[in-house]
Amino acid sequence: MKFVDEATIEVIAGKGGNGVASFRREKFIPKGGPDGGDGGRGGSIFAVADRNVNTLVDFRYARLHRAKNGENGRGSDQYGAAAPDITLRVPVGTTIFDAETGEQLFDLDHHNQKVTLAAGGQGGLGNLHFKSSINRAPRQCTPGQEGEQRKLRLELKVLADVGLLGLPNAGKSTLISKVSNARPKIADYPFTTLHPNLGVVRTSPSHSFVIADIPGLIEGASEGAGLGHLFLRHLSRTRVLLHLVDVSSLDPDTDPVERAAADARAIVEELRLYDPALYEKPRWLVLNKLDMVADPAAVKERLCAALNWTGPVFGISALTGEGTQDLIWKLQEWLDAEKAKSHVEQDKADGTYVAEDPRFDDTRSNSES
Known part of the structure; x- marks a missing residue:
């Protein structure tokens, strides 16, 4: 296997799902009230140090890592599903820098150490959260937050005595x-x-x-x-x-x-x-x-x-x-x-x-x- 000790990647976390404004509509229940659910959380991207990986060669070819967005909320108190996370396995001894500023972000120097490269956005709130004694039929809801986006430089320093x-x-x-x-x-x-x-x-x-x-x-x-x-x-x-x-x-x-x-x-x-x-x-x-x-x-x-x-x-x-x-x-x-x-x-x-x-x-x- 070709030894590669440096790579540049881009990670894009998923956007949170939107909350929804919905009202309960059933026969014989004319004033059912708000029942809009929250949006699901967007997928996050993590890095884990793995002693079974000894090179960064995979990241030379897979430079863009994008997580999925969370699902939107629905009526009937249905919350949107959270998107799955992405875990990148890197060699023990990998140092992660912000490619734009040069700042060192993480130093993965032991097995199974896990860090968050890009956090997924939180889901938006449905209108059931805005119900109150003076606002019985809220029509407010909030959109999901954007996920983090980063350009990173991975640098491998082998661990030796x-x-x-x-x-x-x-x-x-x-x-x-x-x-x-x-x-x-x-x-x-x-x-x-x-x-x-x-x-x-x-x-x-x-x-x-x-x-x-x-x-x-x-x-x-x-x-x-x-x-x-x-x-x-x-x-x-x-x-x-x-x-x-x-x-x-x-x-x-x-x-x-x-x-x-x-x-x-x-x-x-x-x-x-x-x-x-x-x-x-x-x-x-x-x-x-x-x-x-x-x-x-x-x-x-x-x-x-x-x-x-x-x-x-x-x-x-x-x-x-x-x-x-x-x-x-x-x-x-x-x-x-x-x-x-x-x-x-x-x-x-x-x-x-x-x-x-x-x-x-x-x-x-x-x-x-």
Whole structure:
């Protein structure tokens, strides 16, 4: 299936049915009174996040979504029927914007989250609502309200814990295929990856995380060069970025360390230019293709010095799997700690946080005994 991460649609909710002015006319009941019913509610249009949907491709072809109008009221106290609603199923991670103002309206970031895109109009009132002691034969009734109409832009940002970042052919697709269940296309030419790939990395029966691979970035990506800039938004939801750097060299006249350092600096600069918030995300340095280097330790030391790198750094070979297990275990440990920290912060914000009592610390009591 073609991956589509952006679409523009128009939604038009149904108009409410009109109320009616009617009077009861039966034999032997000359003054039956008003009996005009209300109009039915117009159909509304909703969006629901569905984890079984992974692309917005359907909305590229179905751009107009129009709900039906409510039925008009009738005599004999008959109310008009409400029109059926329309529910649009979108991938989890879809952000919805007003296409005309650019305002963000909704962010559907969990399964079964439901929002109203366009509310149907309320039905009009029949004349039975206007009956009173001084108005025994009201002839008033009201028309149904118009339904809401909007032009919307849908933008998909995949939900992943870890994002892979790097130049084309840095080995991102090979790494994600080695450590997860993803099976991306792998070849020895640039831009093999044409759309984001998601993979689940399972470190134990009860622990796992999601890793995302996007097309490789090149210098000038923030201005539209290459393919990666089209998908950089997918890294905005990740907790940590893995910056893959190819430390091998097919050009004998080029120092692999100097070339790798220049490439790494270029990618970081593109991040900063594209989105400062993305630039500020935690970033780990991963040196790939160490199996093609004679002295991996020296290359690692020289590259970290050239970049003034003080953060986490890992040396791996995505092709052979060397060093990948240590990387994913460290990632799982870091992600677990971050999630626990965010839960505590949320509990404190909600006023439900309870500090642990050292008297019930099993580790402390066992060591003392």
